[in-house]
Amino acid sequence: MLFLKFRIKPSHQATRSSSLPYLSIIGGGSAGLSVASTLAENLGNKAVAVVEPSDVHYYQPLWTFVGAGLKTFDESRMAMSEVMPEKAQWIKDSVASFEPNKNIVKLSNGESISYDYLVVAAGIQMNWGKIKNLSQALGKDGVTSNYSADSVVKTDEFIKTFRGGNALFTMPSTPIKCAGAPQKIMYLAEEQWRKAGIRSKTDIKYFTGLGKIFAIDKYANELLKICKARDLNVNYFTDLTEINPESKEAVFNVLGGEAKGTKLTLPYDFLHVTPPMGAPDFIKSSLLANADGWVDVDKETLRHNKFANIYALGDCSSLPTSKTAAAITAQSAVLKNNLLGDIFGDKQIAKYDGYTSCPLITGSDKLILAEFSGYTGQPQETFPFDQSKERFSTYLLTKEVLPEIYWKSMVKGTWDGPAKFRKLFRSA
Numbered sequence: 001m002l003f004l005k006f007r008i009k010p011s012h013q014a015t016r017s018s019s020l021p022y023l024s025i026i027g028g029g030s031a032g033l034s035v036a037s038t039l040a041e042n043l044g045n046k047a048v049a050v051v052e053p054s055d056v057h058y059y060q061p062l063w064t065f066v067g068a069g070l071k072t073f074d075e076s077r078m079a080m081s082e083v084m085p086e087k088a089q090w091i092k093d094s095v096a097s098f099e100p101n102k103n104i105v106k107l108s109n110g111e112s113i114s115y116d117y118l119v120v121a122a123g124i125q126m127n128w129g130k131i132k133n134l135s136q137a138l139g140k141d142g143v144t145s146n147y148s149a150d151s152v153v154k155t156d157e158f159i160k161t162f163r164g165g166n167a168l169f170t171m172p173s174t175p176i177k178c179a180g181a182p183q184k185i186m187y188l189a190e191e192q193w194r195k196a197g198i199r200s201k202t203d204i205k206y207f208t209g210l211g212k213i214f215a216i217d218k219y220a221n222e223l224l225k226i227c228k229a230r231d232l233n234v235n236y237f238t239d240l241t242e243i244n245p246e247s248k249e250a251v252f253n254v255l256g257g258e259a260k261g262t263k264l265t266l267p268y269d270f271l272h273v274t275p276p277m278g279a280p281d282f283i284k285s286s287l288l289a290n291a292d293g294w295v296d297v298d299k300e301t302l303r304h305n306k307f308a309n310i311y312a313l314g315d316c317s318s319l320p321t322s323k324t325a326a327a328i329t330a331q332s333a334v335l336k337n338n339l340l341g342d343i344f345g346d347k348q349i350a351k352y353d354g355y356t357s358c359p360l361i362t363g364s365d366k367l368i369l370a371e372f373s374g375y376t377g378q379p380q381e382t383f384p385f386d387q388s389k390e391r392f393s394t395y396l397l398t399k400e401v402l403p404e405i406y407w408k409s410m411v412k413g414t415w416d417g418p419a420k421f422r423k424l425f426r427s428a
């Protein structure tokens with residue numbers, strides 16, 4: 001077996017304690033990069049490897065704005081080489097499998113790398129193939145999705161060229177990243193069609209495989225009021241399973257209510273699809289996975305429940321909270337504290353409280369800033385006002401300020417979320 005020369009001798013070995021370990025991070029997305037810089041700074045030159053196959057890093061939260069033509073696609077991306085920490089070693093490949101009993105990961109190219117500590121941050125897997133004909137239909141004749149770098153600009157094009165008819169927006173029954181994104185684009189599309197004077201000849205329907213429009217009642221209640229006021233028809237327990245591009249029909253499985261077990265077929269002129277998602281296959285089939293396929297970590301410490309030298313964060317982890325980049329800001333601080341504590345012997349354990357956030361954009365000048373703990377189901381708001389109300393200030397924050405924080409601080413490992421501001425505002 002060929003072993004990759006990841007364990008190269010650091011150039012400043014003389015100044016670095018020879019007892020310091022080597023660390024591998026799997027994934028250079030939002031989660032991987034939020035920890036990579038700090039760990040590389042602490043462990044020294046090239047002691048940290050980031051395994052990441054992609055040439056491009058995306059700030060995906062911007063894709064709702066891109067799909068509505070409010071930001072350009074270019075603003076959501078950066079070359080991976082630009083954001084990869086200088087002191088980390090980028091291994092441009094993907095992990096094929098794990099051998100945690102031997103402290104080895106195997107790469108797709110057949111090589112293996114060894115580690116002393118491992119951080120898994122490989123994101124969530126999009127299961128496009130689970131909706132019949134979706135892969136062929138995507139990006140054509142009104143079928144689009146903000147969940148793919150390949151189709152997000154098509155959303156903008158199809159909204160602008162829509163001339164009225166049936167517009168359907170779907171959300172699957174599986175866990176997904178940013179559970180608000182499937183409906184945010186509906187509010188933005190509806191606003192554009194209203195302004196274009198075609199709203200009266202447009203029927204808008206939202207289909208979710210779940211039983212609620214949003215997990216937290218405080219925000220769900222406001223969203224339902226908005227849907228009612230704007231004539232957006234919300235349907236529960238309906239999962240998109242098939243698209244017939246020739247007849248322009250969408251087929252749903254009805255999962256609950258009186259029609260449970262039946263199929264519903266509807267014509268569409270515009271169809272925004274959120275695909276089913278799940279744990280990445282290479283994690284699901286590994287010893288790292290829990291019963292649902294996610295990396296099985298302690299929900300407070302982020303340490304693996306069986307392998308003490310493995311941590312995980314972000315969308316691929318088993319952390320029972322809503323999967324967002326905002327959640328990662330809090331998770332990364334906890335992970336770095338606990339992992340560096342293992343290495344340097346500091347036993348002050350940090351605990352993640354399930355913090356997550358979803359900016360529910362409801363128009364091109366307003367949003368509801370949902371912030372809550374996925375562990376308690378209770379709001380965990382930063383600002384000293386009721387965040388369940390639509391506001392311009394939180395819209396501006398999300399559209400203009402958060403992207404700056406992301407590129408200038410989060411990917412560099414220096415942003416650990418709004419907790420300190422929350423304490424400041426709440427104690428004032």
Ligand SMILES: Cc1cc2nc3c(=O)[nH]c(=O)nc-3n(C[C@H](O)[C@H](O)[C@H](O)COP(=O)(O)OP(=O)(O)OC[C@H]3O[C@@H](n4cnc5c(N)ncnc54)[C@H](O)[C@@H]3O)c2cc1C
Nearest residue numbers: 027029030031060061094095122123178314315324325326
């Ligand atoms: C349309 C949309 C809107 C969103 N809106 C918001 C929002 O408003 N607010 C918010 O906080 N979040 C939002 N999110 C969610 C947020 O983008 C994700 O939760 C976040 O990016 C997760 O980070 P991650 O590092 O876990 O996964 P990712 O950022 O997806 O990164 C995973 C990385 O792992 C790499 N990888 C995959 N497989 C392998 C492998 N086998 N080996 C090595 N590397 C691998 C990938 O190439 C990728 O770079 C949104 C997402 C979308 C799509």
